[in-house]
Amino acid sequence: MLPFSLYSSWLCTLTLVSFLTTQVQGCAGLALQSTNHETVTTSRGYVTGYAGHDSRRFVVPYAKAPTGARRFQDPVAPSSFKSAFDASGLPPACPQPGLENISEDCLFLTVYTPAGVTRASKLPVLFWIHGGSFYTGSTTSYGLDGAELANAQNIVVVTVQYRLGLLGFMRNDALSLYGNYGLKDIIMALKYVKSDINSFGGDASRVTLVGQSSGAELIKTLLVTPSATSLFARAILQSAPLDFSDQTVTIGNRIGHLAASDLNCTKIACLRGASVDSLLDSQASIIAQGQQGGLAGLPAMGSFIRPVVDGKLVTRDFNTAVKKGETLEGSAKKLLFTTMKEEGALAISGLMPSALPSAAFDPIVEQFYGDRAASIINSDLYSPSLFSGNDSTRDAFVSLSTDYSWTCPNQQSAVNITRAHQKVFLGQFNLGISYYNRTNSFTADRATHQDDIYALFHPTSIGLTRAQRALVKEVQARWAGFVKTGSPNAVGYRTWWPVQSRSNLNVLLLGNGVRGNSAVTDQQRTAECAIGKGVYSSA
Template structure:
């Protein structure tokens, strides 16, 4: 038996050549292309050089703050915050990073207004990226001054571990900082094989980069009015996955107090040590160097490394199906740094930090509707049956949440061959990969001694590129993957009334969570903490709690296993 997500990942890889009507919910979830129709939209393109030239910040003052690492110069922002761009870490290629010993602008920049270059990745110009990319943008509101003891939110961007940057669309932290009266830092970390697949066997370098960033913040935050002991991690998609990894690292626990995980595809699980070794072996074979030839490895061009990475990503599923196709390069449960899978495949460790975990209503919509023609009833039922096996497949097709609702045709048309089942597949993909494993995680977290708050966005702000998927993500009432980002940051352009109300609510809730570990605030519905029996998922942008549906604990994770259970990760 092959699990549904894994099967559809394979079908997706074949569909480009064979025009298969079936598409996986596990397509690559990096930053989508942005239509360039006006300067305002250009400012949302995640290319630093474009933003530097066309989108200068409103403020021109250059405030200076003395830190233990030297003088920090910033740029005043019209939203009531000062932005500081800084290089926080340094690292040799495929080696752990360390905290810098002096305050430096990123990439040898000459002034505070210049933004950091992105870490090496596909689909951006060489001039917009650099291997020397361990930088962050720190936003300090005018209300926070030395002695304020303010909390800090450290945002970790998404992008399937292969894309994204601190200058990505909607990640200007000034409005969020001002609204929450907190310091907001947006951090970069090494991506792809440079951060997660090392010829020398180093693992989880990207997670170690975040730990370096946290150590840097603990050194400098008091100089800005922040508390070194009140740091909350927050991130979306693979950024949230990174946070889950940090929650499983004993040596990282003293570096932050709480965590916010948005749209983490928890079904994937961490990679196993065996899968990681398989990827590493294949990657080495793509390079013109041996794993022990450090001199040769250090001379490799970024283009050569990214080319080998591309070969690895395209081959990962066939090398080891547990890698899937959504995030084949990801964190590994190595047993030394990451010591727990944080799921039901091993005893859950004792935990104490409060966590806030959320999903959006249509997590799988962007993937499924992005490149998929309509899926017939027979295609859908056949894929489910063959993927899950007889008993789990039958259970899915009989579950009211995922069963085909075949309508009678007055004209005598064969509905089974004409009815589009992408909406059904979208529900199944959203629940299997994102929502249900998130709810399982919350129950496990509570069982381990921690406190968890669970939510589901039913209102969002279409992330740049999502509205290109007009067949679905551009429709009213649809909230696709990434559509929560500009709600949290308050960067949605011209928000309508529901969006504006949700921005105000979520920023108020985040302010409370940063300070107390509890997102409840006067004037808004009570957000009940999860229990081991009921996660009490709050509808964000609507009212009441979200019905469990297929996420009842007796279904996913029991009758239908998650990928991490199936592959024993």
């Protein structure tokens, strides 16, 4: 048995990194401006946001606070504002470990627009869903300020918060808790965008979902959720660990029963009266049990609290549907999948904080990969002897974890979706911008998990190399092109075609050259993605 430290979270969390209202007056439907503030008229009343030099920001509630009797209930649309709503500050994060500024009253979305936008502008909308393994993250995590992106590409950027952990995903049929509350929050937020984004200058018919890590997994789930189909036009999934499936009702109930038992609750009233701290403690206990292999039927690497395939809201498991070649909901929607070249390095640096002997490779593979272990070991594709240097065993695990959690399942999913006559663009970041761990020598010079976030949002407070500046410029141009038209091609850049077949993947390698320029390849990890079981098997 590996030491507990090796079971720390496989998918890393995001870290958390503000203006008063003014008097409102004017005519309905017009944007009015005063010093550092701007007011728009929405279907629920006046909303006053913060007006910067080049952009505007509005933080608005899309649902009533899920507190008291509304805890563990589906989200409820907010009432109309009796007076001008102060949307100029930043929201507290939803309850999660490690942060002080948290509140259950957290169901807000943040709208960023270029300055001067009016209702008639009808700009396309990029709707960002943050990651954090389903139990951490927020719209105020450092680097997720959408002002620069909105202004640079003349689009509306929306970032959304949703309930996390047990509060967002707990299922317990015996207590009439049916889970998926965080997913339902996102659907409610999308409904708000559909009804009100025109008030902020957006076009409700051109909403593109963009998510990273578990945020991308939520998009994956929305692609098999019929009630969400009409709420967005297309989607970008960045670093979605598509090897992981959503929970079954049985597993969801098992986790929910564990939580209720931890909290000594046999009635729903008890859970609604429990303190946030006690819920977070129970959540931590469940995650620890899962990471130690104590939850049968769940891989030690997975996120243990997540959406449930309930057959009503979420009608199918995405992975199963894609592997069978089934048509997704909204099959005309174009999709874009990206992964990082060494995606797994961040997780490996936490799981294995120091170099390991080569003899440790096989036992660890057997522990983490179960019935896939023999094919992995016998393939000789990941033997530490193939990697040079003094850290060859960890390097082997970076390669293995990247292929098996990200690269291969994204590739196979793209191929299978293409066979079902839906267009998918496939990309890989060969260059990244270190998100928060640039002082970690093992990950500092790799394109690893989360290092695509800055490439899109480009926080101006950090210094970039020439190649990274070129990467940001290309990513923003391509993503904005996809949001606007469904094509990730832009003037001055090589043509990026959708996947055609397994032998013609058309993978765009972002940041491939020393100057940050991109390249295209027809093949990607061919031998590695052909072995083993899972959605990436050649069937």
